[in-house]
Amino acid sequence: MRFASLLGAAGAALLAFGAAAQAPAPTPAPAAVSRGATPVFDGVKSRDYIRCGVSQGTPGFSAPNSQGGWAGFDVDFCRALAAAVLGDANKVRYQAYSAQQRFTALQSGEIDVLSRNTTWTFQRDIQLGLEFVGIAFYDGAGFLARKSPGLERAVQLDGASVCVQTGSTNELIVADFARTNNIRLNPLVFQNLEQIFDALFNGRCDAFNWDRAALAGTRLRAPNPDDFVLLPEVLSKEPYSPVVAQGDQRWLEIVRWTLFSLVEAEEQGVTSANLAEKLRSNDPNTQRLLGVTGNFGTMLGLSDRWAYEAVRQVGNYGEIFARNLTPIGIDRGVNRLWSQGGLIYAPAMR
Template structure:
């Protein structure tokens, strides 16, 4: 009897210890990240050009560079990132639960996500729109002619919702075959399960490279939605949101000022006060963010300005081959809509 009671109190104590240890103080994300020594960044399960791991496990892409930029700002070292591949379906829950510090996973900025999920979109690092890809053998040249078709789509995305809106608005019939992973949806389309595959146009270009015979498929000209893609953080930490936002803005600002990873060291001798402020030589932009004065310098030096990041990952000379001129992803000074608030 006695040992039973002892055992009982022992297990009770353990339970309490567990309950109490689960009450953790809600410190700032930046402090947590600094303490951990690396940034946990949620990325896709493989969208070439955005976030994709090569055979050696090295991640590249425009979203990956967003993670690297924040790491460069916080640590002064762009490589201190741990990537966590997430499905579209899981991404927000994983972010909310605190398993990742930031989500850079070609995620569309919408009102319900921004306001309803207690999340904060930090900006747009790629302006995209939804499109369709079909087999050339289908002899269809316009999305208006899609009727009685089966469409493969990734579940838990805005794509899934836009798809319905589009077919409803145009009074066309379709069946949506929804998959959890983009890869599965693409494979199903490739195998003939669906007549059409739909996602953001950048995604179409990227996924097409994975198909058995990319030349057999064609992207239809229509863009059926606005898809501003950007990184996301939790909504309860203003400082962390600012760090992520301005990490993006300084890359855009650097391009506008003509500062790149290659010429940044020679730029140090410039007289332009804007550039001096950007490089942390004048004023202290890092102070109000809680970062080192050379935080923006580190981003540009190690990751590059927006133009470099774009051309390296999705530009015309990559397999994705998305020409930048004429697209919204061009600086506002060149007819695009990329516009960074003043860094001062």
């Protein structure tokens, strides 16, 4: 009996040892994955502000405001990025560039991110040594024309002078449209947007070809907006994306996932006004977004409250859109969330 008891005790000990050996070890908090050299990210942290390239004055997207600062959809993205990375949405310095200057500024390291109604195209993606982060806004080119009797369609612009900006996709769009429809359009090319606005409003141009959302804002800048009509044709696909230089994978990931976090926040109903309530949510997706669980900020080399700060200080994607684009008459349209029939979509944060 004593021998049997000893055997039973030994067996139980072996079973316990085996179970202990097979038990999973506690999962350590994830660390930031090495991405090699991070010159842009290191520079941002060292100088404690982000250098953001913007337009020279695109209504609704990036334009000087009455307080002497900058405002707009693209400006607010840089503010959200600063909040995520540095904890303060005001730690941004803006530099305005023409369409022709913008890519050189990024390639040369003058700026950390280009947030300037910039279309993602094949040649730009392949040839410039730059990284397009993700689509922030879907648009298409169109014509803003001076009203004239019977003018309803763009094909009726045969013989018209058309303002376009140097270095933009619109030069090719105008040429393609004229050739496809067997009409003659006379492009007047300017480098500076202010020159274009002056030429359009003073009658040197019969029409202006640009992206339709920006044209809606341009019309409102006219001394008499009723003198101009936004023609109905959508001539191209113009997906806007923030852009960064190649050579810093970590910075690319930070900028990309800041954009996605703003979209994800809108989808989850997280706003700048209800963050305190949402921090107590039991939804695992909301917990990961706001840094309650998951350590996603740590993986990026940031605070786990990175997305929380972006939304708290600037707002989610829908709030940014409503603040900057809705007031100038731009409807959400295809820029609604995918769950509302639009194209705006963020990968899963898990």
